[in-house]
Amino acid sequence: MFPGGVAKVPGRPEAPSGASARTVPRVLLVDPYLARADPMERKFVELYPSLGVLTLAAVLRARGIEVRVTDLTFARSTAGLRSDIRAFQPHVVGVHTKTLTFLRSLEAAHIAREAGAVAVAGGPDATTRPGDYLEGGFDTVGSGEGEETLAEIAWTVASGGPIDGVSGTIVGKPGALVRGPPRPFLKDLDRLPLPAWDLIDLDRYLEQWRARTGERRMAVLTSRGCPFDCSWCSKPTFGRTFRQQSPARVLDELRALKDRYRVDYVRFCDDVFGIQRRWLEELLDGMIREQLGLQFECLARVELLKPDLLKRMRQAGLARVYLGVESGSQRMLDTMNRGTRLHQVERAAAALRKEGVRQYWFLMLGYPGETLEDVEETLRLFRRFSPEEYSVSIAVPIPGTRFYETVKDRLVGTAPRRHSSGGDSLLYIGAYPESMYRWQQRRFRIDAALRRARGRLPGSMIDGASRTLDRLHERVAKPILLGSRRREAASGPSHGTELPLVPPRHPPAEAAD
Numbered sequence: 001m002f003p004g005g006v007a008k009v010p011g012r013p014e015a016p017s018g019a020s021a022r023t024v025p026r027v028l029l030v031d032p033y034l035a036r037a038d039p040m041e042r043k044f045v046e047l048y049p050s051l052g053v054l055t056l057a058a059v060l061r062a063r064g065i066e067v068r069v070t071d072l073t074f075a076r077s078t079a080g081l082r083s084d085i086r087a088f089q090p091h092v093v094g095v096h097t098k099t100l101t102f103l104r105s106l107e108a109a110h111i112a113r114e115a116g117a118v119a120v121a122g123g124p125d126a127t128t129r130p131g132d133y134l135e136g137g138f139d140t141v142g143s144g145e146g147e148e149t150l151a152e153i154a155w156t157v158a159s160g161g162p163i164d165g166v167s168g169t170i171v172g173k174p175g176a177l178v179r180g181p182p183r184p185f186l187k188d189l190d191r192l193p194l195p196a197w198d199l200i201d202l203d204r205y206l207e208q209w210r211a212r213t214g215e216r217r218m219a220v221l222t223s224r225g226c227p228f229d230c231s232w233c234s235k236p237t238f239g240r241t242f243r244q245q246s247p248a249r250v251l252d253e254l255r256a257l258k259d260r261y262r263v264d265y266v267r268f269c270d271d272v273f274g275i276q277r278r279w280l281e282e283l284l285d286g287m288i289r290e291q292l293g294l295q296f297e298c299l300a301r302v303e304l305l306k307p308d309l310l311k312r313m314r315q316a317g318l319a320r321v322y323l324g325v326e327s328g329s330q331r332m333l334d335t336m337n338r339g340t341r342l343h344q345v346e347r348a349a350a351a352l353r354k355e356g357v358r359q360y361w362f363l364m365l366g367y368p369g370e371t372l373e374d375v376e377e378t379l380r381l382f383r384r385f386s387p388e389e390y391s392v393s394i395a396v397p398i399p400g401t402r403f404y405e406t407v408k409d410r411l412v413g414t415a416p417r418r419h420s421s422g423g424d425s426l427l428y429i430g431a432y433p434e435s436m437y438r439w440q441q442r443r444f445r446i447d448a449a450l451r452r453a454r455g456r457l458p459g460s461m462i463d464g465a466s467r468t469l470d471r472l473h474e475r476v477a478k479p480i481l482l483g484s485r486r487r488e489a490a491s492g493p494s495h496g497t498e499l500p501l502v503p504p505r506h507p508p509a510e511a512a513d
């Protein structure tokens with residue numbers, strides 16, 4: 001059932017080159033992401049190296065382990081991985097997994113095992129569905145945070161020992177998954193070394209950004225985990241814990257990026273930035289005091305973006321904020337267990353516009369229970385505030401979420417399609433056909449294009465075009481698309497049959513202003 005088996009595989013050496021207890025482990029870390037294969041990357045230029053991989057590499061190196069990184073982001077294929085393994089002869093190959101890179105991760109495991117290395121899967125996707133990775137060829141899955149787990153695996157393999165039973169691991173045995181003892185989360189993130197930027201071609205990322213934006217951009221992670229509980233969000237690696245580095249440690253990393261790599265724009269890629277206001281104010285004060293000259297962007301929750309705080313953030317260099325607006329329907333926000341109110345979205349959007357900060361809205365269509373009127377409410381909110389940037393995705397049921405559990409019996413399409421949909425496909429039998437949601441996505445795109453034309457075309461012309469689009473939707477597109485659903489009735493519920501709502505874990509509470 002599990003090709004990876006347990007620790008010992010007949011006919012394969014436990015470690016290359018006659019490993020002994022004195023052998024220094026060699027670990028190759030792999031990021032199997034290929035930008036050219038990402039359907040979303042073709043639309044949005046958001047290329048940053050994996051901070052998880054680089055932090056893991058830095059920790060392993062600090063533990064006396066020889067480590068290298070194979071970053072496939074700019075590659076055309078996995079050919080470079082084969083040559084790296086041949087040259088380095090690692091004891092262990094650790095692969096960072098995401099839903100999009102599932103099939104390529106399995107290919108990496110196959111290449112590693114062919115060379116006699118132990119293949120370890122880590123990251124969010126493998127943690128969520130370890131059986132798929134073990135069946136696909138991995139020897140073990142590292143569940144949760146990987147630093148301590150992979151270090152122990154590396155020393156164990158290099159000394160010829162078995163890896164089943166290592167804390168934080170999952171291995172496959174006939175008919176079962178066997179989990180090692182749970183490994184506690186790291187408590188003090190300040191103990192983590194700076195990411196091992198030197199192990200990849202970081203300048204290629206920076207120069208790509210410079211060519212496109214005029215800035216050398218880099219990502220920084222200041223915290224781990226998210227305490228919120230959205231029904232569609234998966235938190236397999238860090239769970240609902242929340243731990244963060246001290247402002248002083250963050251400033252050390254920002255200075256290093258500025259001094260070593262001439263970075264002048266930073267993306268804070270925390271799940272939610274600035275959860276604790278006192279911490280954020282201390283960081284902002286430091287950035288202003290040290291005059292780092294950095295612009296930055298972050299993902300924030302609307303209820304945390306108070307107007308007075310935004311002024312300070314702008315002074316420190318805030319240029320863009322990503323907002324998980326998701327829906328213009330309060331009923332749908334409650335169903336998603338977002339914990340936000342529409343008036344908070346409106347207040348944050350207005351305050352950002354006043355401060356001159358660009359807004360990037362994440363919007364979601366097709367969530368269970370959503371009606372066409374809910375979609376119209378979202379479009380009306382979108383039109384009212386006209387964010388500079390946005391994405392409108394069709395809801396993706398991710399394994400391990402309450403959303404997924406609700407629709408798992410109604411999933412459609414092949415596994416590869418589900419792994420690479422990029423939010424453009426309806427992956428379960430919903431209340432409306434996929435063609436309806438794709439049309440709705442086009443409505444948002446057309447509307448955004450019309451609003452960008454303001455200033456170049458008369459306002460009356462733009463407003464007239466918008467009204468024409470709405471009439472086209474109501475009189476032509478909507479009847480046709482709903483009719484197509486009736487013709488597909490044999491394969492799913494009619495458009496009037498709603499799927500069960502995803503129940504919030506807790507009744508939605510009135511969020512604080």
